[in-house]
Amino acid sequence: MNQVGVETKTEMVTVYIMGQAYKVPAGLTILKAMEYAGFRLTRGVGCRGGFCGACATVYRLPGDYRLYADLACQTPVRDGMYLALLPSTPAERKPYDLRKVKPGGETLLSLYPELARCVACNTCTKACPQKLEVMDAVQAALRGDVAQVAELTFDCLSCGLCTLRCPAEIPHYHVWQLSRRLYGAYLAPKAEHLRRRLQEMREGKFQAELDRLMSLSKEELRELYKAREIEPE
Amino acid sequence: MAAELRLSRENLNAPFVRKVEELSGQNVFACYQCGKCSASCLFAEHMDLLPNQVVRLVQLGDEGVMGARAPWVCAACLACSVRCPRGVDVARIMEALRQLGLRRGLTPVELRLTPDLPQIALVGAMRKVTP
Amino acid sequence: MNRLVYFPGCALKDQAQGYEAATLAAVQALGYAVQELPRWNCCGTVYALAQDDLMRHVGPVRNLIRAQEQGATELLTLCAMCYNTLSRSALFVRNPENLRRINAFMDEEEDYRGGVRVLHLVQWLAEIGPERLARAANPGLQGLRIGAYYGCTLLRPKEVAVDHPEKPEIMEGILAALGAEPVLFPERVECCGAYLAVTRPEAVRLRVGSILLSAAHHGAELVVTACPLCHFNLRERRPLGAPRLPVAYLGEVLAWALGTQPIPEEIARTVGVRR
Numbered sequence: 001m002n003q004v005g006v007e008t009k010t011e012m013v014t015v016y017i018m019g020q021a022y023k024v025p026a027g028l029t030i031l032k033a034m035e036y037a038g039f040r041l042t043r044g045v046g047c048r049g050g051f052c053g054a055c056a057t058v059y060r061l062p063g064d065y066r067l068y069a070d071l072a073c074q075t076p077v078r079d080g081m082y083l084a085l086l087p088s089t090p091a092e093r094k095p096y097d098l099r100k101v102k103p104g105g106e107t108l109l110s111l112y113p114e115l116a117r118c119v120a121c122n123t124c125t126k127a128c129p130q131k132l133e134v135m136d137a138v139q140a141a142l143r144g145d146v147a148q149v150a151e152l153t154f155d156c157l158s159c160g161l162c163t164l165r166c167p168a169e170i171p172h173y174h175v176w177q178l179s180r181r182l183y184g185a186y187l188a189p190k191a192e193h194l195r196r197r198l199q200e201m202r203e204g205k206f207q208a209e210l211d212r213l214m215s216l217s218k219e220e221l222r223e224l225y226k227a228r229e230i231e232p233e
Numbered sequence: 234m235a236a237e238l239r240l241s242r243e244n245l246n247a248p249f250v251r252k253v254e255e256l257s258g259q260n261v262f263a264c265y266q267c268g269k270c271s272a273s274c275l276f277a278e279h280m281d282l283l284p285n286q287v288v289r290l291v292q293l294g295d296e297g298v299m300g301a302r303a304p305w306v307c308a309a310c311l312a313c314s315v316r317c318p319r320g321v322d323v324a325r326i327m328e329a330l331r332q333l334g335l336r337r338g339l340t341p342v343e344l345r346l347t348p349d350l351p352q353i354a355l356v357g358a359m360r361k362v363t364p
Numbered sequence: 365m366n367r368l369v370y371f372p373g374c375a376l377k378d379q380a381q382g383y384e385a386a387t388l389a390a391v392q393a394l395g396y397a398v399q400e401l402p403r404w405n406c407c408g409t410v411y412a413l414a415q416d417d418l419m420r421h422v423g424p425v426r427n428l429i430r431a432q433e434q435g436a437t438e439l440l441t442l443c444a445m446c447y448n449t450l451s452r453s454a455l456f457v458r459n460p461e462n463l464r465r466i467n468a469f470m471d472e473e474e475d476y477r478g479g480v481r482v483l484h485l486v487q488w489l490a491e492i493g494p495e496r497l498a499r500a501a502n503p504g505l506q507g508l509r510i511g512a513y514y515g516c517t518l519l520r521p522k523e524v525a526v527d528h529p530e531k532p533e534i535m536e537g538i539l540a541a542l543g544a545e546p547v548l549f550p551e552r553v554e555c556c557g558a559y560l561a562v563t564r565p566e567a568v569r570l571r572v573g574s575i576l577l578s579a580a581h582h583g584a585e586l587v588v589t590a591c592p593l594c595h596f597n598l599r600e601r602r603p604l605g606a607p608r609l610p611v612a613y614l615g616e617v618l619a620w621a622l623g624t625q626p627i628p629e630e631i632a633r634t635v636g637v638r639r
Contacts, residue, residue, distance in 0.1 A: 105378045109355060110348045116355035117363060120405040120423030122472060139405045142352055143374040167419065258415045275555050279567050306564065309410060310555030311520035315529050322521075328413035342563050349600060350562055353375045353445060353593045356409040357559030360420065 013079035030057055030072035030083060044087030050074045053157025056129075056164075059083035069127040069161040089160025091171035096178065103186035105144020112175050115142050117168035124162035124172060130155050134162045134172060141175055149176065150183035240293070247294035256329035263319045264288045270313035270323045279306045284313055284323050291326060304330040305342045305362060328361075335364040366396045368488075369436035371427060373446040374406050375592035380443070380613070383592065387442050387485065387615025389624040394492065394500060401430050401439065407449040409593075410559065418465060424453030425466050429473050431480045442485045442615060444591035448517035451482035451524045484518060485614060486590055487526050490534050494541035501621045504543030508631070510617065511547040511584030512536055513575065515594040516555050529553070535614065539588065542621035551578035556597045565601060573603040580607035585634050590614045610634075 011026040015033055022037040031045060046054035055072035062080035072085055094111040101107040109115060115138065124134035133152055140148035153176035162172045200206070216224070244250075245262075254261055264285070271283035280303035282290070290298035304327040313323040334341070342362040346355075368391065376384040388398050404427050412420035427450060431439045441447040457463040457476060467475040489497065512535035519529040527534040530553065536546035556575060557568030575598065579587050587609055589595050598611045610630060619625035 105352060106348055109350075109352055110346065113344070113346055113355055113359070116352055117359045118406060118423075119408065119419050120426050121419060122422075122426075122470070126472065135405065136403060142356075142406055143377040144352075145377065256414045256416065275571060276557075276560070276567055279564065306560075306567070308555055308558045308560050308567075309413065310516040310558065312516075312555065315520050315522060322413075325413045332414045332417070344562055345565060346562065351375060351379045351592065351596050352406075353373075353379075353409050353443075354559050354561045354596065356374070356406060357445075357593070358562035360408060360410050360412070361559060362563060 013077055013081075015077050015080075016082040018084060024077055026077070026079075028077055030059075030070075030075050030077055030081075030085075031055055033077045034072070034085065041085075044085045045073070048073045051157065053159035054087070056086045056089070056159040056161045057083055058086060058161070058164075067165075069165065070129045071157075071159065074129070086160070086164065089163050089173075091160065091163050091174060093171070093174045093177075098181055098185055101182065103146045103182040105142070105146075107182065108141050108144065108146070108149075108175060108178065111178065112141075112171065114168060114170050115175065118142060118170065119168060121167060123165045123167065124170075127161040127165040129159060129161065130157060132156060137176065138170060138172065141179065146179050146182045147187050149179035150187075153180065244294035245292070247296075249296045250291060250294045252333060253291050253326060253329045256332055257322070257325040259322050259325050259329075261288060261291050261321070261326065264292065264317075264321050265319060267318060269316050269318060270321075273312040273316045274307075275310065275312065276306050276308055284327070287330070288321070288323060288326060291330075299330065299334055299337075299339070301330075302341070303327070304334070307331075309361065331361060335362075338364075340364065368396050368398050368440050369401055369431055369434050369438065370398050370440045370442075371401050371404055371407075371431075371446060371450065371482075373404075373441065373443040373592075375443055375445075379596065380592040383442060383595075383613040383615050386613065386619035386625050390615060390619040390622050393622050393624050394496070398440075399434070401427065401434065404430055407443075407446040409445045409449060411449050411452045418462075418469070421453045421456055421462070421466055422469060424450045425457055425476050426470065426473065428454060428457075428480045428482075429470070429476045432476060433474070437479060438481045438483050440483050440485065440488060442590070444484065444515060444517040444589075445593060447482060447484040447526075448524060452521075454478075454480060454482055455523055484526055484590065486518065486534050486538065489538045489618070490526075494537055497538065497541040497621075498543075501542045502623055503621070503627075505539070505617060505621050506543060508544045508617075508634075509547050509583050509585045510539050510544045511549050511579035511582065511587050512539060512552060512614075513556075513579070513587050513589045513594060513598070513611075514553050515589065515591050516558065517591060519553055535588070535590070538614070539617070542618065544617070544621075547579070547582050547584040549578045549582040549584065551575045556594045557601070558593055558597070561593075561597055561601060568597050568601045569603040572597055572601050573606045576602065576607045576609050580609050584609065586617075586631060587611045588614050588617055 012023045013026045014021055014023055024033040024036045044055050046052035050071055057072040058067055058069050060082045118138045122135045128134050137149050137152040156176050158173040266285055268285045271277050271285045274284050277283055282301045282303045287303050307327040309324050311324050391398055405423050408420055408423050514532055518526045522529055539546045551574055557571040561568045620627045
C-alpha cells in the first residue's frame with residue numbers, strides 16, 4: 001500500500017529454481033521471475049500468452065504435498081515455490097497415413113497400444129493446466145470414441161504435463177492430435193459453403209478479379225488497400 | 234554338485250520366499266506337491282515348469298524360478314486356485330513372480346500385436362506382462 | 365418402470381456393440397429402464413492379484429463411486445470381465461483399511477462408502493426368474509441346442525462366482541426358460557486363453573479348438589457366451605479344422621427369444637434343417 005511519506009518497496013518472494021533460491025518481485029509470472037533471476041530462456045518459452053504450451057512447469061508449495069503443474073507464462077510466483085521448467089516431453093509420435101486409417105479404436109490402439117495401460121488414476125486430469133478432462137479422453141480413446149476424444153481435447157496445448165505424469169506412459173497429446181485429425185477427416189460434418197466456394201474457385205469465378213489485382217502498380221494497390229471496406233468496430 | 238538338493242533354514246527363510254509370500258498373500262509352505270494345479274492347468278503344455286514345480290522352487294528359496302517361462306504363460310484363469318486342496322491361490326504366486334520380475338526390469342514377453350486385437354485383450358495383457 | 369444402472373465397459377462400445385444393442389432392447393422389453401453409468405472408465409479387465417497393487421483397484425472403485433453418485437445400490441454389467449474386476453474390487457474395499465487407502469488416493473472424488481452390488485446379466489436374468497422369462501419368450505428359441513460357455517471370470521474365484529464354479533447351471537436355466545435345449549459339455553468352464561491372444565496366440569488357438577470340439581461333440585448347434593474376450597477368441601482365433609459352430613452372446617439369444625431381434629438366417633436354417 002502506498003502511504004504518504006513512506007518509501008514504496010517492491011515486495012519480494014523467494015522461489016527455488018532448479019534447487020537454487022532466488023529473490024524475485026511478487027506478482028511476476030514464473031517465466032518472468034526466471035528471467036529476472038538471470039535465466040536466459042531459449043527453450044521452454046514461446047508465445048508467453050498461454051497458447052503454445054511450451055513452458056510446462058511443475059512446482060510444489062511449502063507445507064503442501066501436491067505436485068502442481070502449470071504454464072510458467074500464466075502462473076504467478078508464490079513465496080517458497082519450488083519449481084522446475086520442463087522444456088520438452090519425450091514422446092514418440094507414430095507415423096500414419098491419414099488417408100489410409102479408419103476413424104476408430106482400431107487405429108488408436110494399433111498405433112498407441114499403451115492406451116490399454118490406463119489405470120484410471122486421474123493423475124493426467126490433475127496435471128492439465130487447461131483443466132481438460134484428460135482421463136475421460138483416454139477412456140474415450142480406449143473405447144474407440146474418436147469424436148469424443150476430439151471434443152474433450154480441443155483446447156489441448158500439447159504441453160506434455162499429463163504425459164510426464166502418466167503411470168501408464170501414454171503419449172496423450174499425440175493420441176489427441178491423431179484423434180482430431182481423424183475427426184476432421186472422417187467424422188466432422190462437411191461444410192457445404194466451403195465445398196461451394198472451392199467449386200466456384202475451380203470454375204474461375206474470381207479469376208478476372210485476381211488478374212486485375214496482379215496487373216496493378218504498387219501505388220494503385222496502396223490506394224485500394226486504404227479504401228478497403230473495414231468492419232465497424 | 235548340481236544335483237544336490239539343499240534344504241536349509243536360510244533357504245526357507247530367504248528374503249525371496251518372504252517377498253513372494255508377501256506379494257501373493259499365500260503361505261507357499263501349505264503346498265504339499267499333490268500336482269492338482271498342474272493337472273488343472275490348461276497351459277501347462279506351454280510351460281517350462283509345471284505350476285507345482287514353480288511352487289516347489291519357491292519353497293526351496295530358489296530365485297532361479299524368476300527366469301522361468303511358466304508365470305508368463307499363465308493366463309490367470311484361476312483353475313488351479315479353485316481346485317487346490319490346500320487352499321493355496323497358485324495364480325497369486327504366479328502373479329507375485331511376474332510382478333517381482335517386472336519390478337526388477339524383466340520383460341520377457343513379447344506383445345504380438347495385430348490390428349484386430351480388441352481392447353479387452355490388450356488391457357489384460359498389458360496389465361499382466363508390462364511393468 | 366424399474367430402473368437399472370448399467371456399466372457397459374469398453375468392449376460393448378466397440379467390437380461387442382451388437383451385444384449391447386440386443387441386450388438393452390431385450391431388457392427394456394422385460395419392463396426395465398436402463399440408464400448408462402455416466403463417466404465410467406475401463407474396469408481393467410483382469411483383477412490385480414498382487415497384495416500391494418493398490419493402483420489397479422482405483423479404476424474399478426471409481427466406477428463404484430459413479431454408481432453411488434447415481435444413488436444406485438446395484439450396477440449391472442453385461443461383460444464377464446467387467447463383472448469380475450468390479451465385483452472383486454468391491455469385495456477388496458470391504459476391508460476398511462483398503463477402503464481408506466483407496467479413498468485417500470482419490471482425493472478428487474467423494475469417498476466410496478461401500479454398498480454397491482455388482483451384478484452380471486446372468487444373475488439378473490436368474491433373479492427375474494424362469495417363469496417370467498418363459499412367459500416373455502415369444503417366439504422363443506424353438507429347441508435350439510445351445511452350449512453355454514462360461515469361461516473363467518463368471519465362475520472364479522468362488523467369492524464372486526455366479527454359480528457353482530465347477531458345475532454351473534445358471535445359464536442353462538435361462539436358456540431352457542427361453543425355449544432352448546441346453547447342452548452340457550466338459551470344456552464349458554475351462555479357459556479360452558483370454559489375453560494370451562496378445563502374447564501366445566497359438567495357445568489360444570489350441571484352447572479354442574478344444575472348446576468348440578467339446579461343444580460340437582455333445583451336440584451343440586450354437587455356443588453362447590457372456591464374455592467379449594471369449595467371444596473374440598472363439599470366433600477369431602480358431603485353429604484350422606475347428607468345428608464351424610456359430611458363437612453368439614447371451615444377450616443376443618435373449619433378444620431372439622423375446623422377438624426384439626430376428627434370429628439370424630444362419631441359425632434359423634440350422635434349426636429348420638433339423639426339424
